[in-house]
Amino acid sequence: xxxxxxxxxxxxxxxxxxxxxxxxxxAFAFISHAHTDHARRHKxxxxxxxxxxxxxxxxRPRGWRMLGYDEPMRRGPATVTLHPAGHMLxxxxxxxxxxxxxxxxxxxxxxRQPGGHAPTPVPRAHVLVMESTYGRPHFRFGDPDTxxxxxxxxxxxxxxxxxxxxxxxxxLGKTEEVxxxxxxxxxxxxxxxxxxxxxxxxxxxxxxxxxxxELNGDTPSGRVVIAPPAGKDEVRxxxxxxxxLISGWAKxxxxxxxxxxxxxxxxxxxxxxxxxxxxxERSGADxxxxxxxxxxxxxxxxxxxxVRASALEATEQLALAL
Numbered sequence: 001x002x003x004x005x006x007x008x009x010x011x012x013x014x015x016x017x018x019x020x021x022x023x024x025x026x027a028f029a030f031i032s033h034a035h036t037d038h039a040r041r042h043k044x045x046x047x048x049x050x051x052x053x054x055x056x057x058x059x060r061p062r063g064w065r066m067l068g069y070d071e072p073m074r075r076g077p078a079t080v081t082l083h084p085a086g087h088m089l090x091x092x093x094x095x096x097x098x099x100x101x102x103x104x105x106x107x108x109x110x111x112r113q114p115g116g117h118a119p120t121p122v123p124r125a126h127v128l129v130m131e132s133t134y135g136r137p138h139f140r141f142g143d144p145d146t147x148x149x150x151x152x153x154x155x156x157x158x159x160x161x162x163x164x165x166x167x168x169x170x171x172l173g174k175t176e177e178v179x180x181x182x183x184x185x186x187x188x189x190x191x192x193x194x195x196x197x198x199x200x201x202x203x204x205x206x207x208x209x210x211x212x213x214e215l216n217g218d219t220p221s222g223r224v225v226i227a228p229p230a231g232k233d234e235v236r237x238x239x240x241x242x243x244x245l246i247s248g249w250a251k252x253x254x255x256x257x258x259x260x261x262x263x264x265x266x267x268x269x270x271x272x273x274x275x276x277x278x279x280x281e282r283s284g285a286d287x288x289x290x291x292x293x294x295x296x297x298x299x300x301x302x303x304x305x306x307v308r309a310s311a312l313e314a315t316e317q318l319a320l321a322l
Contacts, residue, residue: 007312011105011129011291013096016078020094020105020129031061032107033091035172046073048082050090053205054172056197086110086120087269088173089207095123103127104283108292110268111275114144114181122278128285129312133270135290135298139251141272144181151178151265152185154244155224164221164241168229168261172198174269175226176209178246181267182224183210190215192227192234229259248272273298280307 006012010022010029019029021038031039031047034054045061052064067073069092073080078098085091087108096103104125111119141147151167158165169175175195189212191199196214203209215225215234227235229245245261248268256264266272271279276298280288288309290299295311302309 005103005127005129005289005312007291011312013103016075016096016098018075018080018096021107029061030094030105031055032085032094032105033088033173035088035108038107046080046082046094048090048092050205051092052090054088054090054198054201056201081123083123084120086113088177089202089205093123095125101126103129104285106130106279108133108269109271109279111271111278112144114148114267116145122282124282124284126285126287128280128283128288130276130279130288130290131270131292132276132290132295132298133293134248134251134268134272135276135294135301137273137301139248139273141248141251141266141268144267147265147267148181151244151246151267152182152187154263154265155182155187156185158242159222159224162221162240164223164225164238166225166227166232166235166238166241166243168243168245168247168259169195169226170247171195171228172201174246175199176202176207177269178226178267179210179212180207187224188212188222190219190223190225192225194228194231195226229261277302277305280309 004014006014009024011020017028019026021032022029025040025042027043029042029045031045034051039055042061044063046065049066067082069082069084081095082092085093085107087110094105102125104123108131155165169178171194179189191212192215242262244263245256245259246265246267248270249255250264250266288307289312291312299309299311
């Protein structure tokens with residue numbers, strides 16, 4: 001039976017009244033994770049308990065249905081299941097199955113995890129709708145554990161020189177994951193004010209973080225400072241400091257230059273180009289649609305590999321067997 005998948009400021013399965021990370025407020029939508037470009041005040045939202053805990057009260061959906069990983073939920077004649085996405089705490093992929101045909105929506109996804117954690121699973125599906133943030137071949141990142149070790153060495157060299165190391169990380173997700181990755185090296189942390197509510201939200205969602213203090217004029221020296229990449233007024237008061245951009249965009253020289261970082265490390269919470277290819281292969285999908293990022297470029301690379309692929313945002317409506 002044919003069912004429509006529509007792009008209209010977000011992915012939609014209209015015959016099932018389900019939106020997937022829409023960019024505008026909808027009646028019922030899946031929120032894959034708590035970042036502001038994905039979370040909206042929908043009338044009702046489907047999300048994990050951790051994602052709900054990380055969304056500030058002012059931006060929370062007005063109603064919600066919380067669902068844990070690997071717990072099937074009926075939605076009319078269809079079944080919806082959430083799976084880990086590895087992007088940040090609570091992030092989820094959504095697998096939708098109806099009449100023997102399945103669709104997997106990845107949301108933002110990361111396969112390789114530092115700290116010896118198992119790679120993120122990729123459920124099998126007939127149709128794959130996937131992010132393509134780093135969908136160009138020059139976005140190939142190093143081994144996460146090796147990169148974390150390089151960041152730790154850079155921080156230690158700065159501290160030994162009585163220079164404050166400042167890691168430029170997004171406040172929600174990247175800040176906390178970097179703290180956890182660096183914890184085994186024995187660092188103490190100071191968080192710029194914009195990172196503070198995010199760290200507290202992580203703690204309230206059940207993640208125990210390393211000891212930290214808020215960065216202010218009385219902050220003792222000897223700590224690794226973490227701050228968002230844009231706007232460094234508080235950082236500039238430190239005196240002697242060096243900055244490092246922690247992002248997949250470290251592979252893009254122009255982007256790194258925008259933030260004036262002294263060093264860059266390609267530790268990302270998204271898949272790199274090769275991981276995106278791996279997502280496609282592991283899903284077993286015979287039809288792929290790309291959303292977010294380098295959608296046209298990545299779809300073109302997939303077609304060269306013999307995969308039926310196109311950028312979903314480039315089409316108004318597609319008929320899929322769902």
